[in-house]
Amino acid sequence: MLYKTSFIDFVNNCVENCYYVGTGNPNSKILFIGKESAIEPTNTVGQDWYLQNAKQWKSHIENNTTECFSYYVNEMHPLRKNWGKNTWSKYQLLSNNILGKQTEKYCVDFLQSIFTTEINDSPAKTTSTANKSGLNERKILFKESTFIQEYPVILLACSNYIKNNSELREIDEIFNVAYDGDEKGKHWFNKSNWFFTHHSPDNSKLVIHTRQLSADVSNEMLKSMGEVIRQHLIKTEKI
Numbered sequence: 001m002l003y004k005t006s007f008i009d010f011v012n013n014c015v016e017n018c019y020y021v022g023t024g025n026p027n028s029k030i031l032f033i034g035k036e037s038a039i040e041p042t043n044t045v046g047q048d049w050y051l052q053n054a055k056q057w058k059s060h061i062e063n064n065t066t067e068c069f070s071y072y073v074n075e076m077h078p079l080r081k082n083w084g085k086n087t088w089s090k091y092q093l094l095s096n097n098i099l100g101k102q103t104e105k106y107c108v109d110f111l112q113s114i115f116t117t118e119i120n121d122s123p124a125k126t127t128s129t130a131n132k133s134g135l136n137e138r139k140i141l142f143k144e145s146t147f148i149q150e151y152p153v154i155l156l157a158c159s160n161y162i163k164n165n166s167e168l169r170e171i172d173e174i175f176n177v178a179y180d181g182d183e184k185g186k187h188w189f190n191k192s193n194w195f196f197t198h199h200s201p202d203n204s205k206l207v208i209h210t211r212q213l214s215a216d217v218s219n220e221m222l223k224s225m226g227e228v229i230r231q232h233l234i235k236t237e238k239i
Helices: 005-017 044-051 053-063 087-099 135-144 170-175 219-235
Strands: 030-034 115-118 153-157 186-190 193-199 206-210
Touching (some): 005 053, 135 170
Antiparallel strands (some): 193 206
């Protein structure tokens, strides 16, 4: 895999500052930003993978290798038990909707066309137990990163970890976009299923803000969101 300069710079910064990079295809056109990695403090294997993530990416760059972008979630895989409710399965379904395809149940291949990272660089099994003290530092990292900023589609699946309201316009300021307005940008299904769209001044970038994609996220919302992303990529000739 040929890695672009902006990603190499991002990885080097993350190695130097002990930041999490992410997983998936860094040459893709779609970026998913979740809350935090759902890894228990007692899960030593998971914690080690997370802490070594940036160094592993640096090794991939130096050796012209890459992560595994597709695999089957078998009976022994930790994702199997809550498949259909966990974030990875929701990401897979959304990816299928964007690309207009179907995949076999328990098959993960969305990483081929999407890169994922987290807005909170502190793994925790639940939001309530997560250390959120580093959120502002992470937001600055995203704002100043060419790699993050050049994505034509960014999905902020992190609920109130980032805000656009009458007092604070974090999404607008960090990603150089503006809310589309309620008539066009508000997609409300119920109090648990919603998303808001934002565009850059030249309409080349789409930023969607929504809740964490897990649990009771509806297929109806994922289908609608997927179509919005798909149409943006078609319009900007990125698909």
